[in-house]
Amino acid sequence: MISFIIDNMPRFLDGLFLTIQLALFSCVLGFMIALPVALARLSKNTVLFSLATGYVFFFRGTPLLAQIFLIYYGSGQFRGFLSDIGLWSFFREPWFCAVLSLALNTGAYTSEILRGGIAAIPKGEIEAGKALGLSWLLRLRLIVLPRAIRIAWPAYSNEVVYQIQATSLVSIITIMDVTGVARAIGSRDFTFYQAFGVAAVLYLVLVYGFLLLSRRIERRLSRHLNRDTSEAPELPDVAAGLIR
Amino acid sequence: MIPDLQGYGWLLVDGLKMTLFVAIASMLGTLVLGLIAALGKIFASKWVRYLIEAYTTVVRGVPELVLLLLIYYGIPTLLQDSIGAMGYDVTIPINPFVAGIGTLTLIYAAFACEVYRAAYLAVPLGQHDAAQSLGLPPKIAFRKVILPQMMRYALPGIGNIWMVLIKATALISIIQLPELMRNADIAARSTRQPFTFFFMACLLYLVITLVSMFLQARAERWAKRGIFEGAS
Structure with missing residues (x-):
């Protein structure tokens, strides 16, 4: 086992790098999708509301694997059209399709988390902003977003944990992330339990490492509240029936 | 607007049946194993509690796909290597059906354990006292x-958990169990119309989600009958 780890560590580290990269890119992109979607879901404009609701319903109601296949293999059906508008070179790349599907997926879940955070802001604070004469954009930037992020942070860090784990699915479209490396090494040397065992440990380190970091961020976000949040890291909100 | 499925529609229906079967079987396993784990976490001795805590911590931190592959490919090779070390040469076949249901049960029981535990803590203490003062033995x-x-x-x-589990069954297609995703994949490859078939599969998952949402709302209403809201 020890020689197995030493021999294959460089490849696993490459995989780990790719996993972190995919999680980071898709979370950032997903957040950028989620914010307008959450605002559209809260808006009174029927068209915006229906579009955003349809998007959230589709991406939360279908498996991520189906979404990855739909984008990676499905785009092949529209190859002519995609080449015409110059996008085929993107959809041909597994890495691009992986990031796109992961981002669209997490964007749907994140928008619901953000929507909950925004809806939980006391009305008085937004009215205070209006009374100060702040424009809609300024209110969003100075009042709504900072408050919503603070309220939604525990739920959002839970989503990031799922996102880290979800990246493992892209190994199916030939990407060499931690799972992809484990599958390649396992089937080459017939060392399945060692390879997947190492992969599992790497994900555990990544997930609980992130949760430790997330606790620090949470403490920082609510430092003015003087609350003690220095407990051991734990997956939050599972107990509340919110596993995703 | 109905696309031409070129006779592969029945393959999708068969896949849907398999998906539902695997999901329901895993859900039943999850409910039972989760309750056992939760009872262990609440009542058992310190060491058993630590053991269950370790189980839920590990399972919730490892991707489902990695656990599935670990169980499907890893366990047979581990057993073969261990038995091989004792001088016997055996091959242990593992069926994708068993591996799939087993993995999903193992994963979601860890989540169900937390749900049950929180539910146990949510029952007001007065209910325990009331049961005791009626002279009921603890088990009853x-x-x-x-x-x-x-x-x-x-x-x-x-x-x-059911909503997440039904979507997680798609992963079992990776170990060639002929459920919805796998059959959609077969149809997509033979017709060269991947978008059509994966989109049909997505629509079928959406139907399952919609029906589940409806049933869940009904079940919650039923469970709340006779409870006066607001008088907690």
Whole structure:
């Protein structure tokens, strides 16, 4: 086992790098999708509301694997059209399709988390902003977003944990992330339990490492509240029936 | 607007049946194993509690796909290597059906354990006292007084687990179990119309989600019958 780890560590580290990269890119992109979607879901404009609701319903109601296949293999059906508008070179790349599907997926879940955070802001604070004469954009930037992020942070860090784990699915479209490396090494040397065992440990380190970091961020976000949040890291909100 | 499925429609229907079967079987396993784990976490001795804690911590931190592959490919090779070391040469076949249901049960029982535990803690203490003052022995008090109320608190969480579990069954297509995703993949490859078939598969998952949402709302309403809201 020890020689197995030493021999294959460089490849696993490459995989780990790719996993972190995919999680980071898709979370950032997903957040950028989620914010307008959450605002559209809260808006009174029927068209915006229906579009955003349809998007959230589709991406939360279908498996991520189906979404990855739909984008990676499905785009092949529209190859002519995609080449015409110059996008085929993107959809041909597994890495691009992986990031796109992961981002669209997490964007749907994140928008619901953000929507909950925004809806939980006391009305008085937004009215205070209006009374100060702040424009809609300024209110969003100075009042709504900072408050919503603070309220939604525990739920959002839970989503990031799922996102880290979800990246493992892209190994199916030939990407060499931690799972992809484990599958390649396992089937080459017939060392399945060692390879997947190492992969599992790497994900555990990544997930609980992130949760430790997330606790620090949470403490920082609510430092003015003087609350003690220095407990051991734990997956939050599972107990509340919110596993995703 | 109905696309031409070129006779592969029945393959999708067969896949849907398999998906539902695997999901329901895993859900039943999850409910039972989760309850056992939760009871262990609440009542058992310190070492058993640590063991269950380790199980839920590990399972919730490892991707489902990695656990599935570890169980499907890893366990047979581990057993073969261990038995091989003792001088016997055997091959241990593992069926994708068993591996799939086993993995999903193992994963979601860890989540169900947390749901049950939170539900147990949500039952007001007065209910325990009331059961005791009626002279009910602890085991009967748990079964007749606490457990039914626990289930009401657990219902939203259980529904949530079902929604996640039904989508997680798609992963079992990776180990070639002919469920919805796998059959859509077969149809997509032979017709060269991947978008059509994966989109049809997505629509079928959406139908399952919609029906589940409807049933969950009904179940929650049913469980709340006779409970006066607001008088907590």
